[in-house]
Amino acid sequence: MKRCLFVDDSSVIRKVAKRILGGSDIAVIEAANGLEAAEICATDMPDVIVVDGGLPDMPAVDLIRRIRAMDGAVKPQILVSLVEVDVASIMRAKRAGAQGYLLKPFNRAQLLDSFRSLKIAA
Template identity: 80%
Template sequence: MKRCMFVDDSSVIRKVAKRILGGSDMVVIEAASGLDAVEMCAADMPDVIVVDGALPDMQAVDFIRRVRAMQAQVTPQILISLVEMDVGSIMRAKRAGAQGYLLKPFNRPQLLERFRTLKAAA
């Protein structure tokens, strides 16, 4: 079973993602801050991480670099989540180790399609 972590200070975004992705083949875990997410990743690395591009406690690229520096059995696929298309932010995230991006607000088809491109959802 795959594990996905949504790192976003918006409980609404986390709940919507959990409702869309949660099921028999995916467990969705939530973190409201970058620091909480770093601790959770150190304890048990998820398969996929979607990180908000505007976390209140740390830059998304710093979070991505910290996760990439961890020694873990799993090497997660990472997406940065943005409210608008920002090529600079996307490129910085990719240089830090992200595989791509997700625009929010997202709906079920958009989120599932993004996860299919990562080979993380059926």
């Protein structure tokens, strides 16, 4: 079973993601901020990480760089979630190590399509 870490300060966004992905072969782990996410990744790296572009405690690109710098067998695929298409933010996230982006609010089809584009069965 694949593991996905959803990092967002909105409990509603995390619950929606968990509900959508819960019916597939993906276990969802939640983190409300970047520090909590970094601690989870240091302990047990997930396969996929979705990082909110507007975290309360650190810029998303800093978290992405921190995750990419961690040693380990699992090299997660990372998406940054944004409230609007912001080309500069997307490019900064990609340079930091993200594979793509996800617009929020998202629906079931959009979230599952994002995971399919990463070659993650959903």
